[in-house]
Amino acid sequence: MASNSFGNIFRIxxxxxxxxxxxxxxxxxxxxxxxxxxxxxNRELARRAPGVSGLVSPRKEPDKxxxxxxxxxxxxxxxxxxxxxxxxxxxxxxxxxxxxLFRPGHAGFSYLKKYxxxxxxxxxxxxARETACRVAAxxxxxxxLSQFDIQIGAYLAALGSHTCLFEGSxxxxxxxxxxxxxxxxxISVEAQMTETITKLISDGDSIGGQVVCLxxxxxIGLGDPIYEKLEARLAFAMLSLxxxxxxxxxxxxxxxxxxxxxxxxxxxxxxxxxxxxxxxxGGVLAGISTGEQLNFKVTLKPxxxxxxTQKTTTLKGAPVEFSLPEGxxxxxxxxxxxxxxxxxxxxLVLVDALMNSxxxxxxxxxxxxxx
Numbered sequence: 371m372a373s374n375s376f377g378n379i380f381r382i383x384x385x386x387x388x389x390x391x392x393x394x395x396x397x398x399x400x401x402x403x404x405x406x407x408x409x410x411x412n413r414e415l416a417r418r419a420p421g422v423s424g425l426v427s428p429r430k431e432p433d434k435x436x437x438x439x440x441x442x443x444x445x446x447x448x449x450x451x452x453x454x455x456x457x458x459x460x461x462x463x464x465x466x467x468x469x470x471l472f473r474p475g476h477a478g479f480s481y482l483k484k485y486x487x488x489x490x491x492x493x494x495x496x497x498a499r500e501t502a503c504r505v506a507a508x509x510x511x512x513x514x515l516s517q518f519d520i521q522i523g524a525y526l527a528a529l530g531s532h533t534c535l536f537e538g539s540x541x542x543x544x545x546x547x548x549x550x551x552x553x554x555x556x557i558s559v560e561a562q563m564t565e566t567i568t569k570l571i572s573d574g575d576s577i578g579g580q581v582v583c584l585x586x587x588x589x590i591g592l593g594d595p596i597y598e599k600l601e602a603r604l605a606f607a608m609l610s611l612x613x614x615x616x617x618x619x620x621x622x623x624x625x626x627x628x629x630x631x632x633x634x635x636x637x638x639x640x641x642x643x644x645x646x647x648x649x650x651x652g653g654v655l656a657g658i659s660t661g662e663q664l665n666f667k668v669t670l671k672p673x674x675x676x677x678x679t680q681k682t683t684t685l686k687g688a689p690v691e692f693s694l695p696e697g698x699x700x701x702x703x704x705x706x707x708x709x710x711x712x713x714x715x716x717x718l719v720l721v722d723a724l725m726n727s728x729x730x731x732x733x734x735x736x737x738x739x740x741x
Contacts, residue, residue, distance in 0.1 A: 371485065371495065376607065377718060378598075379725040380511065384503035388492030389460040395453050395503035397510060399725065400440065402448035404513050411435045411453070414509040415502060417710040420699070423551045425567050426707055429699045430459040435506050446510070453506045457499070462491035467695050472682050474692070475674025482685070498612040498704065501711045508714020511721040520720060521586045524712045526553045527667065528580035529703055530566055534559040539663075540586045553709040570702045574677025578615075578670055579705025581712045585653070585664035585720070592659040592723040599657025600723060601666070607715040608668045613704045616669035620652025635660075659723075668712055675700035 375383040379399045386393030412434055420427035433455055440451030469490045472479045477496035481488040488494065512522065523540035525547055527533060534556035536543055546555035552567075554560035570577055593600030605617040625633055628650075635646035635655075646662055653664035675694060682692045694700075701707060 374495075376610070377722045380514075380718065380722045382504070382507045382718065384500055384507075386455075386457075386500070386503070387489055387494040388457075388497030388499040389462040389465070389494075390457060391460075392454055392456045393499060393503050394455060395507045397440070397451040397453070397507050400446050400448070400451055400510060401514060401725075402446055404446040404510070404517075405444055406437075406441060406446060406510055406513050407444055408435050408437055410513070411437075411506050411509040414505050414512075414710060414714070415455070418502060418505045418707050420701075420707070424571075425552060425564065425702070427699050427701045431502075432458060433502055451510065453503070455502050455506065460492070464695060464698065465491045468692070470684050470686075471690065471692055472685065473674065474680045474682055475671075496612065498707075501611065501708075501714075504718070505710055505714045508711075508717045511714070511717035514721045515717055515724075518589065518724070519587045520589075522583065522713050522716050522720075523585075524553070524581050524583040524709045524716075525555050526563070526579060526705060526709055527582040528669075529563040529705065530577045530579070532559055532562045532566060533580075536582070536584075540584050543584060552706045567702050576673035576676050576700075576702050576704075578672045579703050579708075581668045581670070581705055581709050583664070583666055583668070583712050583716055585716060588653060588659045588661060588664055588720070589724075590659055590661040592720065592727060593654065593657045594723075594726060595657040598723075598726070599654070600659055600719075601652070601654045601657065603719045603723065604664075604666060604716065607719050608666075608712065611668070611670075611708065611711060611715065613670045613673065613708070614668055615671050617666065618669075619654060619664075619666040621650050622652075622667060625650075664716075668708070670705045670708055673701050673704045 375381055381398045382395050384395045415433040419433045420429040420431055436454045438452040438454055440447055440449045477493055478488050521540040523543040525536055536555045543555055547553055550560055552563060554563060601619045608614055608617045633650045635648045635650055637644055638647045649662045652666055653660055653662045677694050679691050679693045683689055
């Protein structure tokens, strides 16, 4: 299994399994002199952590990071940064009854066919537990981006048939979702989503959702055609997330029903500055950032672990009915806790694009802002 790293210059490698002793990440290529401490990383981890409400998995993981290397006296040194997150509430024995079955919707079938071995204890590397590492690394990437006032915010835009649309700045988004337990900026829609989640928990089922991500103050010029287009890197990042099924940027799939006269972003000049008058493209043109707000969507499938009885087979092909053991702990909608993970992966894409543009001074100088 060789594909555990992401990024070209600012590069992360994650490690660890869902019910092993710990998970972690090594970050290579981080600029020096970036102020960072464990509390800042822990605040981001707390947003993704399970067990924080009755609407997500009840697994109790405090997710406290330990910085093992690459930081001296509160600042990055330029050396590899190693972060460790211990698994406190792992229960590998809970998966013993399932070890000889193919769990519907899970990675066991494809992993076993490809590698000939599979860690059935919570899904091993295939578990969303791995995304804690991405959030920890994203916290450091965000600190680099903050040097240039690049702001990232995501929200739960859809859960089943309940949808909301937020139009505004990232700062306004953060204010709107301050009191939301599910990262929804619309109070009335949040109430509908919460009611649906509560019923799903009672029914032992799950549901899909969609996360929208916005990014403000993106410099013009990020992204490198042909094969490092900004939206291509974002799509690669988002579709690497567990349970992700679709990525759209700008108008996305709605563009197929639009005319060119509707979809084209026309240019206008104000006080000598030329810019698009609309943003149907979602902040990227020909794979390069335009300076407008990045706007994209990530769609996630329903969680595969549900309490309903399902038909499957044993590893030897014998038909059997499968039910989760009593006390199993799973999310009714994985899109909720995916919100901070989407933000983290966005930060990782953007910091790598910044460094790849060669506008970023190694000691974290300044990016040439061209808009």
